[in-house]
Amino acid sequence: MTEAVAADFLPILAAETPRRSFVVSVHDVAPCTREASARIIEALQHAGVRTTSLLVVPNYHREGSATEDKNFVSWLRDLEARGYEIVIHGYFHERPRRAGERIKEKFMTRFYTQDEGEFFELDYDEAFARITRARDEFEAARLSPIGFVAPAWLLNHAGERAARDAGMQYTTRIDSVLDLLTGEREATRSLVYATRSKWRRTLSLGWNAVLARSLEMRELARLSIHPPDFEAPKIWDQILQFIQRFARTRNATTYRDWIGRQRTNREAT
Numbered sequence: 001m002t003e004a005v006a007a008d009f010l011p012i013l014a015a016e017t018p019r020r021s022f023v024v025s026v027h028d029v030a031p032c033t034r035e036a037s038a039r040i041i042e043a044l045q046h047a048g049v050r051t052t053s054l055l056v057v058p059n060y061h062r063e064g065s066a067t068e069d070k071n072f073v074s075w076l077r078d079l080e081a082r083g084y085e086i087v088i089h090g091y092f093h094e095r096p097r098r099a100g101e102r103i104k105e106k107f108m109t110r111f112y113t114q115d116e117g118e119f120f121e122l123d124y125d126e127a128f129a130r131i132t133r134a135r136d137e138f139e140a141a142r143l144s145p146i147g148f149v150a151p152a153w154l155l156n157h158a159g160e161r162a163a164r165d166a167g168m169q170y171t172t173r174i175d176s177v178l179d180l181l182t183g184e185r186e187a188t189r190s191l192v193y194a195t196r197s198k199w200r201r202t203l204s205l206g207w208n209a210v211l212a213r214s215l216e217m218r219e220l221a222r223l224s225i226h227p228p229d230f231e232a233p234k235i236w237d238q239i240l241q242f243i244q245r246f247a248r249t250r251n252a253t254t255y256r257d258w259i260g261r262q263r264t265n266r267e268a269t
């Protein structure tokens with residue numbers, strides 16, 4: 001086959017190849033980050049991503065209930081009506097330090113995440129109480145979350161069970177998406193950035209460049225954005241590059257819709 005003939009076939013092959021999916025999630029959405037989150041959402045729209053999963057913190061760092069802020073709730077309702085997904089993201093998004101912590105605990109809750117691993121070692125009862133409280137507050141505000149994501153993805157088995165018992169239909173960890181109704185787990189590591197220091201930003205750029213290539217054969221690609229990412233020009237430039245790359249062969253979606261399609265596809269086979 002000549003190059004000219006092969007080129008003629010490319011549109012046909014592209015049309016026949018099923019498009020895979022990618023999810024962009026915006027983390028730490030709260031009244032205090034609303035302005036930054038809105039700028040990110042607008043920038044994503046300009047980049048062609050018009051639907052994302054919004055990880056909303058019910059009471060960010062104990063600064064007050066998100067659902068008591070009427071303007072914030074109205075903004076979320078409008079986004080949800082336009083196809084964005086509201087996801088419960090912890091409750092307080094913070095974990096107080098404790099005396100006598102082991103090295104592993106300090107590493108995971110202080111170095112890996114800056115005292116924000118709220119669900120890292122919560123027992124079942126406390127995890128269930130916080131998730132159900134968030135669920136009830138969101139539903140009372142006429143929001144419809146079906147997913148729960150722990151801050152920094154640090155969710156133990158008790159917390160996972162609590163999320164399932166609280167009626168959540170899925171959760172995610174940094175390396176997977178778990179359907180809590182069926183038990184199906186999709187292995188796919190999320191691209192995510194650390195911005196607290198120059199060396200972390202530099203390392204994130206290099207690591208994500210490598211990781212993005214490894215995601216090319218995955219059914220689902222994931223990109224997680226935090227408010228500080230937008231203020232780091234090199235990181236934001238790379239995020240836009242990834243979006244452009246993903247959009248060539250994938251459709252932007254939300255975790256809610258992706259989970260729903262996976263269930264439908266399994267039932268059809």
